[in-house]
Amino acid sequence: MVNCERLPPSIPTGEFADRRRKLAARFRRLKIDAFLVTALPNIRYLCGFTGSNGALLVLPGDAVFFTDPRYTTQSAQECDCPAQTVEGSTLGGVAREIASRNIPRIGFERNRISFLAHDFLRGKLPATLNLIPVEGEVEKLRMVKSQAEIALIRASVQLNSEAYERALARFKPTMRECDLALEIDLQMRRLGAEGTAFETIVAAGERAALPHARPTHQKIGANRLLLVDMGASLDGYASDMTRTAAVGKPSQPDRDVYHAVLEAQRAAVAAVKPGIRVHEVDRAARSVLDRHGLGSFFVHSTGHGLGLEIHEPPRLGQKEKPVLEEGMAITIEPGVYRPGQVGVRIEDTVLVTARGCEVLTPTSKELRLL
Numbered sequence: 001m002v003n004c005e006r007l008p009p010s011i012p013t014g015e016f017a018d019r020r021r022k023l024a025a026r027f028r029r030l031k032i033d034a035f036l037v038t039a040l041p042n043i044r045y046l047c048g049f050t051g052s053n054g055a056l057l058v059l060p061g062d063a064v065f066f067t068d069p070r071y072t073t074q075s076a077q078e079c080d081c082p083a084q085t086v087e088g089s090t091l092g093g094v095a096r097e098i099a100s101r102n103i104p105r106i107g108f109e110r111n112r113i114s115f116l117a118h119d120f121l122r123g124k125l126p127a128t129l130n131l132i133p134v135e136g137e138v139e140k141l142r143m144v145k146s147q148a149e150i151a152l153i154r155a156s157v158q159l160n161s162e163a164y165e166r167a168l169a170r171f172k173p174t175m176r177e178c179d180l181a182l183e184i185d186l187q188m189r190r191l192g193a194e195g196t197a198f199e200t201i202v203a204a205g206e207r208a209a210l211p212h213a214r215p216t217h218q219k220i221g222a223n224r225l226l227l228v229d230m231g232a233s234l235d236g237y238a239s240d241m242t243r244t245a246a247v248g249k250p251s252q253p254d255r256d257v258y259h260a261v262l263e264a265q266r267a268a269v270a271a272v273k274p275g276i277r278v279h280e281v282d283r284a285a286r287s288v289l290d291r292h293g294l295g296s297f298f299v300h301s302t303g304h305g306l307g308l309e310i311h312e313p314p315r316l317g318q319k320e321k322p323v324l325e326e327g328m329a330i331t332i333e334p335g336v337y338r339p340g341q342v343g344v345r346i347e348d349t350v351l352v353t354a355r356g357c358e359v360l361t362p363t364s365k366e367l368r369l370l
């Protein structure tokens with residue numbers, strides 16, 4: 001059994017400043033003098049703040065964090081850079097700082113700021129200062145994980161798998177989907193997760209043909225497949241696992257679909273290595289399902305990056321070009337969804353290593369009979 005009852009590893013001091021240095025090194029190419037970070041996961045990544053409101057202004061060799069009075073004490077404890085508490089609008093404080101420093105070109109996260117916030121900021125800044133839209137820069141840095149981040153993802157994955165075991169130990173076919181989902185969430189919290197990384201999916205029989213099914217009040221029942229997709233959040237870091245188990249005796253066609261998906265999942269895992277394009281990993285899974293005549297029922301991409309968010313770049317889709325690098329944490333999760341009949345998905349969290357990959361998820365992928 002995995003021991004999840006110890007404190008999770010933490011990010012060493014100094015790592016945040018390193019990350020900001022890497023970001024600032026991109027300023028010249030982006031034609032900016034400072035970068036305003038408004039996405040909370042990116043803020044957490046760059047200065048350690050874990051609260052729900054803030055903005056981070058990154059300058060070459062400097063950074064200032066802004067928040068509201070609820071977070072004065074917390075930001076002083078968590079941030080490794082100076083933190084300012086702003087009365088009223090947080091962005092108002094940011095605008096005053098930018099104007100006082102007379103920064104000519106400020107990059108902002110175009111895909112991570114509301115229209116309203118952008119307009120507000122523009123209205124508060126002198127017309128001579130330029131707001132430059134930038135997209136995905138911090139996310140790009142976040143794709144390759146540090147040793148400390150890998151340790152956290154590993155711990156999150158182990159906790160998640162342990163919660164699955166503990167919940168299944170209490171499983172009965174008379175349970176409703178929502179009862180099992182609650183049991184899973186409870187076990188995660190008991191094991192030290194601060195919560196789930198996303199809403200737990202429990203879907204039995206033909207309901208599993210909905211790739212993102214919500215747990216219902218229907219009884220799970222017998223002689224069918226049971227899909228569970230779950231992830232924990234541990235010290236901010238996500239895990240993600242799907243297992244499809246069999247309650248009682250599933251039909252032979254259901255078993256055949258299971259084994260085809262398992263073969264596809266293993267083929268995609270075998271393809272993961274540094275230097276490969278993500279669409280090639282997707283192809284490895286898809287070609288197995290095509291061969292089984294099931295390709296048209298695989299309606300999503302093969303996987304995604306994960307870390308401080310459950311879905312991060314790179315997306316392992318059919319047309320995606322990014323190249324895998326050592327230190328990336330991704331999921332491999334092909335699935336087959338036959339509407340009204342059956343759904344199977346098998347998902348592991350996988351770490352790209354120097355030579356290939358390491359499947360972090362310890363849970364067996366053999367068809368489990370409940």
Ligand code: ZN
Pocket residue numbers: 229230231240241242333347
């Ligand atoms: Zn998942």
Ligand code: ZN
Pocket residue numbers: 240304331333347
């Ligand atoms: Zn996933």
